[in-house]
Amino acid sequence: MKLYLKFIAIQLKSQMQYKASFFMTAVGQFLISFSAFLGVYFMLSRFHSVKGFELPEILICFSVVLTSFAISECFVRGFDVFPRLIQSGNLDRILLRPRNEVFQVLTSNIEFTRFGRLLQALLMLVYAVPASGIVWSFDKIMTVVLMIIGGIAVFSSLFVLYAGISFFTVEGIEFMNIFTDGTKEFGKYPVSIYGKGILKFYTYVVPIALFQYYPFLYLVGRSDSIGLIFLPLLGFLFMIPCYCFFRFGLRRYKSTGS
Amino acid sequence: MKKYLSFFRIRFIAGLQYRAAAWGGIATQFAWGFLTILMYRAFYETSADSFPMTFSALSTYIWLQQALLAMFMFWYFDNEIFEGITSGTIAYELCRPCNLYSMWFVKNMAVRLSRAVLRCVPILLVAAFLPDPYGISLPQSFEAGALFLISVILGFLVLVSLSMLVYISAFYTISTQGIRMLATSVMEFLCGAVIPIPFFPVVLQRVMYVLPFASVQSTPFLIYTGYINGIEALHSIGLQAIWLVLLMTAGILLMKCSLRKIVVQGG
Numbered sequence: 001m002k003l004y005l006k007f008i009a010i011q012l013k014s015q016m017q018y019k020a021s022f023f024m025t026a027v028g029q030f031l032i033s034f035s036a037f038l039g040v041y042f043m044l045s046r047f048h049s050v051k052g053f054e055l056p057e058i059l060i061c062f063s064v065v066l067t068s069f070a071i072s073e074c075f076v077r078g079f080d081v082f083p084r085l086i087q088s089g090n091l092d093r094i095l096l097r098p099r100n101e102v103f104q105v106l107t108s109n110i111e112f113t114r115f116g117r118l119l120q121a122l123l124m125l126v127y128a129v130p131a132s133g134i135v136w137s138f139d140k141i142m143t144v145v146l147m148i149i150g151g152i153a154v155f156s157s158l159f160v161l162y163a164g165i166s167f168f169t170v171e172g173i174e175f176m177n178i179f180t181d182g183t184k185e186f187g188k189y190p191v192s193i194y195g196k197g198i199l200k201f202y203t204y205v206v207p208i209a210l211f212q213y214y215p216f217l218y219l220v221g222r223s224d225s226i227g228l229i230f231l232p233l234l235g236f237l238f239m240i241p242c243y244c245f246f247r248f249g250l251r252r253y254k255s256t257g258s
Numbered sequence: 259m260k261k262y263l264s265f266f267r268i269r270f271i272a273g274l275q276y277r278a279a280a281w282g283g284i285a286t287q288f289a290w291g292f293l294t295i296l297m298y299r300a301f302y303e304t305s306a307d308s309f310p311m312t313f314s315a316l317s318t319y320i321w322l323q324q325a326l327l328a329m330f331m332f333w334y335f336d337n338e339i340f341e342g343i344t345s346g347t348i349a350y351e352l353c354r355p356c357n358l359y360s361m362w363f364v365k366n367m368a369v370r371l372s373r374a375v376l377r378c379v380p381i382l383l384v385a386a387f388l389p390d391p392y393g394i395s396l397p398q399s400f401e402a403g404a405l406f407l408i409s410v411i412l413g414f415l416v417l418v419s420l421s422m423l424v425y426i427s428a429f430y431t432i433s434t435q436g437i438r439m440l441a442t443s444v445m446e447f448l449c450g451a452v453i454p455i456p457f458f459p460v461v462l463q464r465v466m467y468v469l470p471f472a473s474v475q476s477t478p479f480l481i482y483t484g485y486i487n488g489i490e491a492l493h494s495i496g497l498q499a500i501w502l503v504l505l506m507t508a509g510i511l512l513m514k515c516s517l518r519k520i521v522v523q524g525g
Contacts, residue, residue, distance in 0.1 A: 024436020035447035174282040193300035
C-alpha cells in the first residue's frame, strides 16, 4: 500500500510537468461529459420524462455511472492501455520484476486528467440530489455509495477483461468499446428503457444493471425491497471471471519481441 | 493535380488494408446504432407527439450516421502530421514541390474515405433488412437522393477543412491534445452527433443551423430523410458551399502565415 501511494505521487508529479496540457485535457474531459449532459437535458426538456423517469432521477443514474467510470478510468488506466504494454514489449520488463504483475500494471499508468469528468459527475449529483425529492435517509445515502463502488468494480473488471483479450489479439479490439464506452454512454438512462432483452443482457452477461438499475429503483422509491441496496456488491463477483481470464492470457503470453 | 491524386491513391489503398479492424468497427457501430435507436424508441413511446420527425426517419438518420462514421468523426486525426510538427520532420515536407495545405487535405480525405468505404456497405445492408421503423429507408424522393449526394460531399469537405484548422494550430501550440479535445467536444455537440439537431430547443436550432458545424453531417442526413426539403434544401446546400469556401480560405491564409515564421523543431 505504501508503495502504491508512492507510485501515485510519482505519476502525479510527472503529469504535472506539462501543466498547460494537463489542464486543457482535464477541461476537455469535462466538456465532453458536459455535452453528454446537455444532450440528456435537451431531450428531457422536450419530452419531460422517459418511461416515467424524470430529469433529476435520470441525472442521479447518469452521475453514478459517470463517477464510477471516471474513477476506474483514472486508477485502472494501466489495463485500458494494456495493448501498448504488449506491443512495446514493456510487459517483459514487468514480468521480470519481483512484484505482483497486476500491481505493476495498475501503477504503470494513472490518468489524473479524468478528474475533469469526475467533476462533471459530481456537479450533476449536486443538482439532482435536492431536485429529485428523495428523502435522503441513511439507507439512501448508503445505496448511492454502494452503487458507485459496485460500478467501479464492474468497470475495472471490464478493463481487466479487455487487457486479457489483448494477450491473444495483440491489438486492442474495438468491439470491447461497446461495453466500456458504450456503458458510459448508454448508462445515462436507466437500462430498463432499452427494453427487456437489453435489461437481461445487462443483468446476466455484463452486470451493469446490478449497480445502475436495481438499486436505483429502491433509491427513487419504485421498489421497497431493501435487499436491492446490496446488489451492487455482486459486481465484485464479475471480477473473478475477468481476472481469471487475464491470468489465463498471461500464462499463454508470448513476447512480441520488440 | 496529378501528384495530389497519387497522394490520395496511396493513402486510400493503405487504408483499405485494415480489414480486420474494419470488421471490429462494423460490429461496434452496429451495436451502437442499435442501442441508440432503442433509446429513442423509449422517448417515442413516452410521447410520440414531441418527436420532431417520424420514427423511421430517425432510424434512417442514425444508420447513416453509423455507416458514414469514419467519414464524419471529428476525433480522428492523422498523428503523422502532428508528429511531423513536433519532431521536425516537417522540414522534409516543406522541401517538396507541392502545397502543404492541399497535400494534408488530400491525405485526410483519403484516410477517412477508405475507412468509410470498408465499413458503410455491410452496415447499410444489414440496416436495410431490419423491420420497418427500425431499419434504414430509401431517400424521400429521387430529388432528395440526388441532393443528398451533393450535400454529403460538401459536408465531408467542410469537415476536412475544419480539421485542417486544428492541424494548423499545432504550429503554434506544439502539444495539441488539449485543443483536439476542446475542438472535438464542441464540434460533436454542435454538428448533431450527440443528439440530432431537430431535437434541440427551437431557438438554439436557428443558431446552430447557420454555424458551419450543421453543414457537416446534419444537413446531408436531414435532406436524405426529407426533414429538409424543397427550396430549403437548396438553401442549406448553398450555405454548405459558402462555409466550405470560407473555411478553406481561412485555412490557406493561416497556413501561409504560420509557414512564414515557422521554426522547425530540431531533433
